[in-house]
Amino acid sequence: MIDLTQEGGLWTVTINNPGKANALTGAMLTELTEIAEAATGARALILTGAGKVFSAGADLDEARAGLATSDVWERLSGAIAALPCLTVAALNGTLAGGANGMVLACDLRIAVPSAKFFYPVMKLGFLPQPSDPERMSALIGPARAKLILMAGQKITAQEAYAFGLVDRVVEPEDLIPTARQLVADSVGADPEIATGIAGLCA
Numbered sequence: 001m002i003d004l005t006q007e008g009g010l011w012t013v014t015i016n017n018p019g020k021a022n023a024l025t026g027a028m029l030t031e032l033t034e035i036a037e038a039a040t041g042a043r044a045l046i047l048t049g050a051g052k053v054f055s056a057g058a059d060l061d062e063a064r065a066g067l068a069t070s071d072v073w074e075r076l077s078g079a080i081a082a083l084p085c086l087t088v089a090a091l092n093g094t095l096a097g098g099a100n101g102m103v104l105a106c107d108l109r110i111a112v113p114s115a116k117f118f119y120p121v122m123k124l125g126f127l128p129q130p131s132d133p134e135r136m137s138a139l140i141g142p143a144r145a146k147l148i149l150m151a152g153q154k155i156t157a158q159e160a161y162a163f164g165l166v167d168r169v170v171e172p173e174d175l176i177p178t179a180r181q182l183v184a185d186s187v188g189a190d191p192e193i194a195t196g197i198a199g200l201c202a
Helices: 026-041 058-065 073-083 096-103 131-140 143-149 157-163 174-186 192-199
Strands: 001-005 010-015 046-048 051-056 085-093 095-098 110-112 116-118
Touching: 001 026, 010 026, 010 174, 026 073, 046 051, 046 174, 051 096, 073 096, 073 131, 085 096, 085 174, 095 096, 096 131, 110 157, 110 174, 116 157, 131 143
Parallel strands: 010 046, 046 085, 051 095, 085 110, 095 116
Antiparallel strands: 001 010
């Protein structure tokens, strides 16, 4: 349920469980983490989903059985954040719950107009993963982070763009082409130069 394609240094990772709104099981999270940990030689990585939802977050049955508090979420977001290459989350639809972590860890985020963003941890009785509030606050400020994490608000794609949570809003047919265009210079550059620039921007 996780698809990986590699093309000239570009790794494209697709969450492919559209029948369940791309809900994430423990096995899927482990596979995503292993891919991210192995991608140190990639020149760019695009993270996207199949169907009309990026991810509904944790599979509810597994969440109740302990997945919601597993350290695999933090391992995944940490592995993505540590990658030396340019990482782009191409959000084909709504982003919910713990799936926010991997997206917040990416360098860039683009989304389709129909996407919604929410992270209902308080309502479900869980704390967010440790790095998620910090990364969210760094992008959109503490008040807007609390709007999502504490007030439980759903944010539209246009609001997310205005907040700085996403960098561009594009039509569905333009999502992957735009993501590929954004990483094109990094894929074609000398890896040492790309890594050097990434370090200067950190």
